Amino acid sequence: MxxxxxxxxxxxxxxxxxxxxxxxxxxxxxxxxxxLEHRFNKTNLSHVRNLFVSGAFTKSNGNTSPENKDTQKYGGMIFTSQRAVEGFANMIEEEGLPLDPKSTAPLILYTVGPATARSLTTLRDTHLPGATIYGADAGTGENLAQMMLEHYNKIYPSSPSTSKPGLLFLVGEQRRDIIPKTLMSDTLPPQERITVEEIVVYETGEMDxxxxxxxxxxxxxxxxxxxxxxxxxxxxxxxxxxxxxxxxxxxxxxxxxxxxxxxxxxxxxxxxxxxxxxxxxxxxxxxxxxxxxxxxxxxxxxxxxx
Missing domain, CATH: 3.40.50.10090 (Rossmann fold)
Structure with missing residues (x-):
């Protein structure tokens, strides 16, 4: 041999x-x-937890008017790196993530590859029951963005009187912006655009x-x-x-x-x-x-x- x-x-x-x-x-x-060495931004990760606790992922019961203070702000999260998943998981382990399954809308977890999807699956099974993982076979951010436009707009179709909840993107300090640019592009019809909010949850530097x-x-x-x-x-x-x-x-x-x-x-x-x-x-x-x-x-x- x-x-x-x-x-x-x-x-x-x-x-x-x-x-x-x-x-x-x-x-x-x-x-x-x-x-690389990664340093998690605990302040921003705590902010992510607070978004869950304060109801940013809470069901809106169909009332998405601006006057409704309980309007669901986010319908899902985007993860394109295992470090972001790791930081999110560490935050949950350290601080907990008290959720009421009855009031929390079904959560979509978008991911760009199989390795990150596997990490998300472990996290989902332990802490986010009911969440759906989508995009494991996308391969690239460009592919994922196109898949999301079709997938998310089917789940949250817009109309003149309503608007869809946005997506929370947990990112590193260094990242490409292809996903936000694609989802919020001016070339898209307004009703198809998806608001993306990025939160930096880790910083990266080359090891000496x-x-x-x-x-x-x-x-x-x-x-x-x-x-x-x-x-x-x-x-x-x-x-x-x-x-x-x-x-x-x-x-x-x-x-x-x-x-x-x-x-x-x-x-x-x-x-x-x-x-x-x-x-x-x-x-x-x-x-x-x-x-x-x-x-x-x-x-x-x-x-x-x-």
Whole structure:
């Protein structure tokens, strides 16, 4: 049996279980190298809790007129990162989320990928019974936004005398604005627009130790005699340090010089692929068609088969 191939996952290992660890442990040697450190904004997370407690997600009993003080403000929430789910879950664990199922409207939880959907499912089953998770197969924010326009407008159709509740988007300090722009676009008929309110619940920064940690892991696997190593990149953060260590892209004449190309790079999706391409003129060997362990593995298998 040939030795397992190391696969360096440039992300923080999810707790308590990580789908990438579970999936790749069978045929690879998965190793997690955190690129980012996340700091939760507890003030804003407490504000989210207060929105639930104060009735922002409360049923309006069909009366959505401006005079009705009990008008439902939000019909759902948007999560496009596991960190946002983690911050929301931590807040609930620490502060609780007292809800009256009889007065709380059915909650829609929109998500952009299977990993985040799995985290939301655990949260939903424990704390938000009755909530519906939608968008696990969207793949990108652009796709999710288009799906939401159709899905949400069917649930909350607007008329001249009523308006639909908005959506609460829990985001990081650094994020793309494609979802709010799409849902609130001036090009849409007014009755189809969906108000999105963003609340920053975590901040992100690149770890000072990442480049050193990554270089050490690469060197260890080389010293062990592994001929092929895969690196999976999950975001633009850390890309420059990664290329510098591997001696790729603009650093091809520097670093340790990966001239024989025994170390290959896969990206979790097109956003990171395009960032490497446009910023560093480096073409990743694989771009996963779906942002999931299975999507990454399928891309790697196709590449190696060539």
């Amino acid at each position: 040939p030795p397992k191939t190391p696969i360096l996952l440039l992300k923080t290992r999810s707790s308590p279980n990580d789908s990438y660890d579970d999936f790749f442990s069978t045929n690879y040697i998965p190793s997690f190298i955190p690129v 130790s990442f480049e050193k940690d990554f270089q050490g892991s690469v060197q260890n696997y080389k010293d062990e005699g592994h001929e092929v190593i895969w690196v999976v990149v999950f975001s633009p953060s850390g890309c420059e340090a990664m290329l510098r260590v591997l001696g790729l892209g603009p650093f091809a004449d520097k670093g340790d010089g990966n001239k024989e190309r025994k170390i290959f790079v896969a990206t979790i999706g097109p956003t990171t692929r395009d960032y490497l391409r446009n910023k560093f003129a480096f073409e990743a060997d694989v771009c996963a068609e779906k942002p999931s362990p299975e999507g990454v593995a399928e891309g790697i298998q196709r590449f190696m088969a060539k």
